[in-house]
Amino acid sequence: MNLKSLRGLVLPLLLLGAWEYASRQDAAGAYAFVPLAQVGAAWVEVLGSGELLVNLWASLLRTCTGLALGIVGGIGLGALMALSAPANRLIAPLFHALRQVPMLGWIPLIALCFGNGESAKLLIVSLAALYPMVLNTFESLRQVEGQHREAARVLMLSRAQQLRLILLPAALPGIAAGVLQALAFAWVTSVGSELFLSSGAGLGSLMMNAEAGARMEIIVVCVLCIGLCGYLMSWLCTLLSRRLLRWRPTR
Amino acid sequence: MNAIAHALPTTATHGALSIRGLSKSYALKGKPMQVLKDIELNIQPGEFVSIVGASGCGKSTLLRLIVGLDQAYQGQILLDQQPVHGPGLERGIVFQDHRLFPWMTLQQNIALALKNHTMPATHKDRLVAEHIALVGLSGYEQAYPHQLSGGMAQRAAIARALVNKPKVLLLDEPLGALDALTRVRLQQELQRIWVQERCTVIMVTHDIEEALYLGDRVIVMDAHPGRIREDLRIDLPHPRERDSTVLQAYKQRLLGELVGH
Ligand SMILES: Nc1ncnc2c1ncn2[C@@H]1O[C@H](COP(=O)(O)OP(=O)(O)OP(=O)(O)O)[C@@H](O)[C@H]1O
Numbered sequence: 001m002n003l004k005s006l007r008g009l010v011l012p013l014l015l016l017g018a019w020e021y022a023s024r025q026d027a028a029g030a031y032a033f034v035p036l037a038q039v040g041a042a043w044v045e046v047l048g049s050g051e052l053l054v055n056l057w058a059s060l061l062r063t064c065t066g067l068a069l070g071i072v073g074g075i076g077l078g079a080l081m082a083l084s085a086p087a088n089r090l091i092a093p094l095f096h097a098l099r100q101v102p103m104l105g106w107i108p109l110i111a112l113c114f115g116n117g118e119s120a121k122l123l124i125v126s127l128a129a130l131y132p133m134v135l136n137t138f139e140s141l142r143q144v145e146g147q148h149r150e151a152a153r154v155l156m157l158s159r160a161q162q163l164r165l166i167l168l169p170a171a172l173p174g175i176a177a178g179v180l181q182a183l184a185f186a187w188v189t190s191v192g193s194e195l196f197l198s199s200g201a202g203l204g205s206l207m208m209n210a211e212a213g214a215r216m217e218i219i220v221v222c223v224l225c226i227g228l229c230g231y232l233m234s235w236l237c238t239l240l241s242r243r244l245l246r247w248r249p250t251r
Numbered sequence: 252m253n254a255i256a257h258a259l260p261t262t263a264t265h266g267a268l269s270i271r272g273l274s275k276s277y278a279l280k281g282k283p284m285q286v287l288k289d290i291e292l293n294i295q296p297g298e299f300v301s302i303v304g305a306s307g308c309g310k311s312t313l314l315r316l317i318v319g320l321d322q323a324y325q326g327q328i329l330l331d332q333q334p335v336h337g338p339g340l341e342r343g344i345v346f347q348d349h350r351l352f353p354w355m356t357l358q359q360n361i362a363l364a365l366k367n368h369t370m371p372a373t374h375k376d377r378l379v380a381e382h383i384a385l386v387g388l389s390g391y392e393q394a395y396p397h398q399l400s401g402g403m404a405q406r407a408a409i410a411r412a413l414v415n416k417p418k419v420l421l422l423d424e425p426l427g428a429l430d431a432l433t434r435v436r437l438q439q440e441l442q443r444i445w446v447q448e449r450c451t452v453i454m455v456t457h458d459i460e461e462a463l464y465l466g467d468r469v470i471v472m473d474a475h476p477g478r479i480r481e482d483l484r485i486d487l488p489h490p491r492e493r494d495s496t497v498l499q500a501y502k503q504r505l506l507g508e509l510v511g512h
């Protein structure tokens with residue numbers, strides 16, 4: 001059991017070993033693959049100066065805000081499209097066309113309209129989270145079984161009660177899967193938007209500054225942080241959705 | 252001498268169901284296909300009516316029309332002389348699959364049926380607890396449907412249909428998916444519950460013995476189009492002996508009719 005849960009660490013440790021090995025080959029290697037000791041020192045440095053926490057907090061806050069906006073908007077829009085055929089006919093073509101544009105493709109346009117401040121970044125993150133939420137909400141509401149709908153009608157539930165008590169819970173597994181996707185997109189675009197719209201705080205900005213100062217070790221610290229935080233957030237999300245979906249038979 | 256009067260004291264005054272000239276067609280590849288033809292049926296308040304018939308003869312369709320899930324039909328369905336329009340809480344149905352909502356506990360599933368009643372919450376809680384006890388599921392209030400056995404889920408579905416005190420209870424092969432032993436036990440329970448609740452019951456079943464054991468009447472249906480072939484009165488008081496010679500004789504006769512021709 002203990003050994004099994006440690007298996008996931010084998011590959012990262014091997015990678016670290018290879019990294020350290022590469023850093024000890026020659027000067028060029030040591031520049032690209034910074035020795036682990038130096039990375040550790042940089043970690044302590046940016047933690048101590050508060051730089052890391054300030055920037056991490058900025059990125060996290062934006063991710064969570066954008067994610068929340070995307071989730072609420074996406075569930076709303078997806079539900080509207082699933083429940084109203086006219087609304088679906090009106091919105092679907094535009095939505096699916098806009099969806100084809102990659103998130104990075106929006107950045108120049110958004111920068112022109114909204115500048116390169118926080119609101120522009122927040123918009124990018126929300127949009128990135130919105131797409132999977134709309135798609136998953138729409139699909140899973142559409143797939144709610146007719147048998148559930150019939151049982152609800154026989155019990156004389158109103159339309160609003162059917163939505164709240166039957167349709168949304170029935171669609172919840174699909175919506176939860178959407179949240180996991182949205183979370184990944186939000187985190188990636190949150191850091192990504194900082195690389196393109198360099199202003200204000202954030203892990204992306206910290207990386208850009210470190211690159212300008214040729215501080216490879218700080219970039220590595222940032223990359224590790226991004227990976228770790230993303231992993232932690234999706235782990236938390238998984239826990240939460242397991243709790244919400246505890247009524248499902250375990251397969 | 253009416254045997255029903257023994258089991259049913261005069262309290263069952265509501266739940267008279269009257270079906271007049273009922274016909275129903277489905278569109279199949281653009282062509283109308285008649286599923287039910289000229290169904291005439293008068294059911295007394297508190298009567299237990301079993302319906303048997305070949306697969307596809309329209310038994311489920313008939314129940315769907317009575318419960319109001321499908322309103323495209325010809326003819327009339329009257330409950331206590333009033334035409335029915337759409338679903339209503341005075342008619343409860345148990346589908347062949349239990350159709351409990353998997354995200355709700357047993358208690359929440361049953362309480363959902365009382366959602367739009369304007370009675371105090373404590374009263375609702377008591378009704379729910381009573382009906383869970385009625386179907387013998389006390390102790391499982393907080394279980395989710397996937398934690399119940401097939402028979403328990405079916406009993407829960409019966410409790411959900413009964414908690415509204417419907418005048419008419421419609422059962423669509425409620426015990427069809429269960430093993431023989433559980434089925435016999437639930438048949439006894441169904442009989443006990445019905446004697447206690449005294450609502451009108453229409454039960455569709457594939458099991459002739461079950462139809463005879465429980466029914467005051469057994470309706471035999473023919474297929475293509477679905478129509479009533481025979482309306483058999485079983486004048487035996489409830490509770491009944493499963494191996495009574497009268498029932499055995501009826502069983503032979505029905506088997507001969509259903510399989511013989
Ligand atoms: N939604 C539908 N659209 C078209 N035809 C239907 C529909 N529902 C049922 N039918 C047809 O109506 C006929 C009667 O179906 P129904 O389900 O009422 O039969 P049943 O007597 O309940 O059969 P079983 O004993 O197998 O449950 C069948 O021939 C079926 O093909």
Ligand SMILES: [Mg+2]
Pocket residue numbers: 310311312423
């Ligand atoms: Mg059927």
